[in-house]
Amino acid sequence: MTSHELKNISPSGGELDGPADYRDEMNLARLGKKSVLKRNFGMMSMLGFSCTILITWEGIVVTFLQAFQNGGMAGAAYGFIVVWAGTAASFAMLAELASMAPTSGGQYHWCSMLAPPSWMRFFSYVTGWLTVIGWQATFATSCYLSGSLIQGLIILTRPHYQPESWHGTLLFWAVVLFSVMINAVGGNVLPRFEGLILFIHILGFFAILIPVTAMADHNTGKEVFTTFLNEGNWSSQGLSFFIGLVGCVFAFSGGDAAVHMSEEIENAEVVVPRSIMLSVLINGSLGFGMLIATLFCLSNIDKTLNSPTGYPFMEIFLQATDSVGGTATMGAIITTMGICTSVGMLAACSRQFWSFSRDRGVPGWRLWSRVTSEKAVPVFAVGLTATVACLLALINIGSEVAFNDLVSMSVSGLYLSYMVVAILLLYRRCTGSISHHNGHEDMIVNTAGAKLVWGPFHIPGILGILVNLWAVCYMIIIVFFSFWPTESVVKVTTMNYSVVGTFGTIILSIIYYVVRARKVYEGPLVEVDNL
Numbered sequence: 001m002t003s004h005e006l007k008n009i010s011p012s013g014g015e016l017d018g019p020a021d022y023r024d025e026m027n028l029a030r031l032g033k034k035s036v037l038k039r040n041f042g043m044m045s046m047l048g049f050s051c052t053i054l055i056t057w058e059g060i061v062v063t064f065l066q067a068f069q070n071g072g073m074a075g076a077a078y079g080f081i082v083v084w085a086g087t088a089a090s091f092a093m094l095a096e097l098a099s100m101a102p103t104s105g106g107q108y109h110w111c112s113m114l115a116p117p118s119w120m121r122f123f124s125y126v127t128g129w130l131t132v133i134g135w136q137a138t139f140a141t142s143c144y145l146s147g148s149l150i151q152g153l154i155i156l157t158r159p160h161y162q163p164e165s166w167h168g169t170l171l172f173w174a175v176v177l178f179s180v181m182i183n184a185v186g187g188n189v190l191p192r193f194e195g196l197i198l199f200i201h202i203l204g205f206f207a208i209l210i211p212v213t214a215m216a217d218h219n220t221g222k223e224v225f226t227t228f229l230n231e232g233n234w235s236s237q238g239l240s241f242f243i244g245l246v247g248c249v250f251a252f253s254g255g256d257a258a259v260h261m262s263e264e265i266e267n268a269e270v271v272v273p274r275s276i277m278l279s280v281l282i283n284g285s286l287g288f289g290m291l292i293a294t295l296f297c298l299s300n301i302d303k304t305l306n307s308p309t310g311y312p313f314m315e316i317f318l319q320a321t322d323s324v325g326g327t328a329t330m331g332a333i334i335t336t337m338g339i340c341t342s343v344g345m346l347a348a349c350s351r352q353f354w355s356f357s358r359d360r361g362v363p364g365w366r367l368w369s370r371v372t373s374e375k376a377v378p379v380f381a382v383g384l385t386a387t388v389a390c391l392l393a394l395i396n397i398g399s400e401v402a403f404n405d406l407v408s409m410s411v412s413g414l415y416l417s418y419m420v421v422a423i424l425l426l427y428r429r430c431t432g433s434i435s436h437h438n439g440h441e442d443m444i445v446n447t448a449g450a451k452l453v454w455g456p457f458h459i460p461g462i463l464g465i466l467v468n469l470w471a472v473c474y475m476i477i478i479v480f481f482s483f484w485p486t487e488s489v490v491k492v493t494t495m496n497y498s499v500v501g502t503f504g505t506i507i508l509s510i511i512y513y514v515v516r517a518r519k520v521y522e523g524p525l526v527e528v529d530n531l
Helices: 019-030 043-054 056-062 064-069 072-100 107-114 120-157 165-185 189-215 221-226 237-250 268-296 301-305 312-321 324-358 379-398 400-404 406-430 461-481 498-520
Strands: none
Touching (some): 043 189, 064 072, 064 237, 064 312, 072 107, 072 221, 072 461, 120 379, 221 268, 312 324
């Protein structure tokens, strides 16, 4: 069948509604995939989705303690700039790949198209599991932080409240339930929800920044930009600085979220790269502004670090406003954004898992790859993702410290998956293996064993190589230090167990690959005939 004969027929066999549907269906078919999800997201709703997944200005105040203890005020400020620059390069690389192959699979699909044929299946499989690890940990961490923020607000407003670990677990489950409800409805609910949250994200920034900076006593510029701390008692301030970077990195976590929603976005090869790059620009600007404001308004350091709420930013807001009600209101804005972010994270996490199941990369793939025909939502993948998060919440009852290591596991899992594809992309662009779009749409491209073609978003020439190289160097640094504990004297309470979780899951996935997956996993399956 020719491209002309496919004019009104989708690769899935259904009729197309118009030129935009035809274009999106054909672009996905060129990657070898049938379209089974509804394209409900446009540019603005996807920008809202990308921005509110990152929520950098909210995340930087929530994870403020880690950057401050290892780095101090100056370390937090300079560390944010380093992370912002590294994240921008990393996101540019993700945007290029998303423009080439906008599928829900993301990293494992890109790995299959970039890796040498002899290693394609294994590299793609391991990268898929790294992404699964990273996103499951990111979603669980988001729900945990949201629940603990609610507990912090209760402690702030009810001093006699005695927090228990199981309280946090119940609040965690409530956030998961809310996320499932929004995701299970389907249709235009999620895109409209994300658009609304983008409005709160921007408005909330000014609602907090203005009163805090106007009412607080300010530190001097010299104090902010020259005061370093090494609360972890590391051998050098430089080492302490790099360990403190992880807090800033987590505030930018989830840059590939838009990628995993690609099959639900109109004109994905253009919209996804734009939303990724705009999100790092918007969130980086807001995050840096909020961090600098927080540092200038920090007064009593000891009291801040020992806040009974567990969150130093609440104490900073309280010292600035001298109002419990005002602090609770500002804290509620950040908490609301955290809860709403979990909704988008569940969507991205479940789509990635659904796509990996579609290509037979996980046990029970037949069930997890199902999509409800009436709502076009992978409800089984959504349900499994939520169930895994609820089971992980039980860890908090036994050990809050062990659960906190999910933050590092989130960073290590996602950045390891980014690093694999970034190295492969750097190799391909240096060897000239990727050609420019030639206008022909009657061929399979950018999948395993097919021709590599740049998408609409592409950083050309030596600049692209330099950006890609900086992204690889940055990722190596971040992954390396994500496994370090926050203190040099390692005890049970300060040990970073993320290395156990990350590499333990990798080892189990490799065992499953040897025993079973290598017989059924061929990389991304080509579901349509050559066009």
